[in-house]
Structure formats: C-alpha cells, structure tokens
Amino acid sequence: xxxxxxxxxxxxxxxxxxxxxxxxxxxxxxxxxxxxxxxxxxxxxxxxxxxxxxxxxxxxxxxxxxxxxxxxxxxxxxxxxxxxxxxxxxxxxxxxxxxxxxxxxxxxxxxxxxxxxxxxx
Amino acid sequence: xxxxxxxxxxxxxxxxxxxxxxxxxxxxxxxxxxxxxxxxxxxxxxxxxxxxxxxxxxxxxxxxxxxxxxxxxxxxxxxxxxxxxxxxxxxxxxxxxxxxxxxxxxxxxxxxxx
Numbered sequence: 001x002x003x004x005x006x007x008x009x010x011x012x013x014x015x016x017x018x019x020x021x022x023x024x025x026x027x028x029x030x031x032x033x034x035x036x037x038x039x040x041x042x043x044x045x046x047x048x049x050x051x052x053x054x055x056x057x058x059x060x061x062x063x064x065x066x067x068x069x070x071x072x073x074x075x076x077x078x079x080x081x082x083x084x085x086x087x088x089x090x091x092x093x094x095x096x097x098x099x100x101x102x103x104x105x106x107x108x109x110x111x112x113x114x115x116x117x118x119x120x121x
Numbered sequence: 122x123x124x125x126x127x128x129x130x131x132x133x134x135x136x137x138x139x140x141x142x143x144x145x146x147x148x149x150x151x152x153x154x155x156x157x158x159x160x161x162x163x164x165x166x167x168x169x170x171x172x173x174x175x176x177x178x179x180x181x182x183x184x185x186x187x188x189x190x191x192x193x194x195x196x197x198x199x200x201x202x203x204x205x206x207x208x209x210x211x212x213x214x215x216x217x218x219x220x221x222x223x224x225x226x227x228x229x230x231x232x233x234x235x
Contacts, residue, residue: 035224045171045214045226058221094170104221107161109182111170 002026004095004112012089012119018082022095022112029053029076033098035108036069036080038091046091050104051078058104085119092116123147123217127227133235140202142230144215149195152219159219162191162200165229166211174213175200202232210234 008020022034036048049059051069059067063082071078082089092114099109124147134140150159158178163171173182175191178198188203202209215227 044228045216047224047226050221060223096170099173099176105159105218107173107176107216107218108163108171109173109176111172114170 002097002110004097004110006093006095006112006115008115008117010116010118012085012117013121014086014119015084018080018085018089018093018117018119020080020093020095020115020117022078022080024076024078024097029071029073029078031101033101033104034071034078035096035098037094037096037108037111038089039094039114040088040091048080048082048093050098052104087119090117090119122223123150123220123225125215125217125225125227127213127215127230129230130228131231131233133233134202134205135235136207137204138235140205140209140232142200142213142215142232144193144198144200144227146196146198146217146219150217150219151195158194158198159217160191160193160198161216161218162189163214163216164209164211165214171214205232205234207234 003025005023012018030053033050035050049069051057066083068081094114095112096108097110099106126145128143160178162175165171179191190201192199212229
C-alpha cells in the first residue's frame with residue numbers, strides 16, 4: 001500500500017533552515033500532487049505548499065517567502081525547506097498526497113505519520 | 122482566503138447516539154460547472170495523522186464505516202455520525218480545496234463520549 005514517511009532533524013535553531021524529506025513507497029511519485037502540512041502543538045492544520053511531479057509548486061501565501069519544496073523522482077522523495085525559522089514554526093510536519101493525480105483540487109488521502117520539529121536554541 | 126468555521130468546538134455524545142458537526146465556509150465551495158462541493162472531512166486521533174473520511178462533501182472514502190456521512194452544499198456542511206462508537210473519539214476537521222494556492226481547514230471539533 002501507499003506509505004509516506006517524513007524524516008529530518010527534530011530540533012532546529014532560530015533563524016536557521018528547517019529541512020525535511022518525505023519518502024514515498026507503494027506508488028511512483030510521478031502523476032500526483034504532494035503536499036506539506038503542519039500542526040502546531042494543540043492547534044489546527046496549516047497547509048504549507050504542494051509540488052507536482054513535473055516540479056511545479058504552489059505555496060501558502062503566508063509562508064511563500066520562506067518555503068521551498070522540491071522533489072527527487074529517482075528516489076521517490078520530496079522535500080521541504082523553511083528558512084529563518086522562529087518558535088512559531090514549532091509543529092508536527094506532515095507530508096500528504098492529493099487524492100487524484102490530475103488536479104490539486106482534491107482532498108488529501110494519504111498522510112505520513114508526521115515528524116515533530118522544535119525550534120529552540 | 123476562504124475561512125472555514127466549525128461548530129461546536131467540542132461535543133459530548135452518548136454511545137449509540139447521533140453526533141453532528143457543522144462547518145461553514147466564508148464563500149461557496151460549490152463549483153457550478155460540475156456541481157461538486159470542494160469540501161472534505163478528516164478524523165484525527167491523538168498522536169496520529171488526519172484520516173480522510175469524506176470528500177466532495179458527501180462521498181465516503183473507501184473503508185470508512187457507513188455510520189459516517191457528509192451533507193450540505195455551497196457554504197454549509199455537516200458531518201454526521203449516526204451511532205457513536207467508542208473508537209470515534211477524535212478531533213474532526215473540515216477542509217476546503219476549492220481554492221489553491223490555499224487549502225484551508227476548520228479549527229476542529231473535539232468529539233468525546235458523554
């Protein structure tokens with residue numbers, strides 16, 4: 001079955017860059033839209049951005065100046081970089097797949113387990 | 122931005138009883154050309170990622186028990202659990218996917234057993 005697994009440092013210093021990778025298994029990364037979504041402790045869900053297998057991206061306007069999402073189709077991985085982090089970026093970060101491949105206008109049907117990232121010196 | 126407002130914030134229902142969660146969008150998420158509502162519902166249990174329950178406002182995801190149903194159109198939507206089971210204790214979120222680049226979620230409704 002399709003599985004997503006996030007990986008990366010659990011602790012990042014303020015002003016540095018948060019880097020996470022999502023490894024996709026059970027399906028090719030091609031032909032789908034892939035997203036990053038985060039959830040601060042005890043709070044709701046915030047969409048960060050998505051990437052299509054072609055490499056085209058779209059980001060949350062509130063984060064666009066600090067976010068880069070990229071992918072490596074040879075490894076079936078996509079990655080998140082969030083620069084100039086502050087304590088407000090402390091959250092569980094999830095990677096997720098948009099349900100149908102041809103459009104981003106659909107629900108998220110597959111989620112990774114999430115990885116907690118704490119921003120602290 | 123489309124703002125998703127859920128009510129109530131929390132809800133306690135007896136086992137076997139009906140649970141109803143509401144979600145209101147600040148603008149319509151009904152796309153007239155295909156008559157689809159671009160709205161999903163998710164269930165999140167502690168320490169777990171969200172799980173897709175309903176998409177297109179009323180289509181149940183594969184494997185989701187039929188006690189879960191979604192209804193509504195335009196700006197007003199409802200998730201109903203017809204007969205609450207203990208394993209349904211969770212936080213429930215609605216989400217619009219009508220507009221990108223900004224998918225937005227409601228703030229969640231916490232469902233507990235009375």
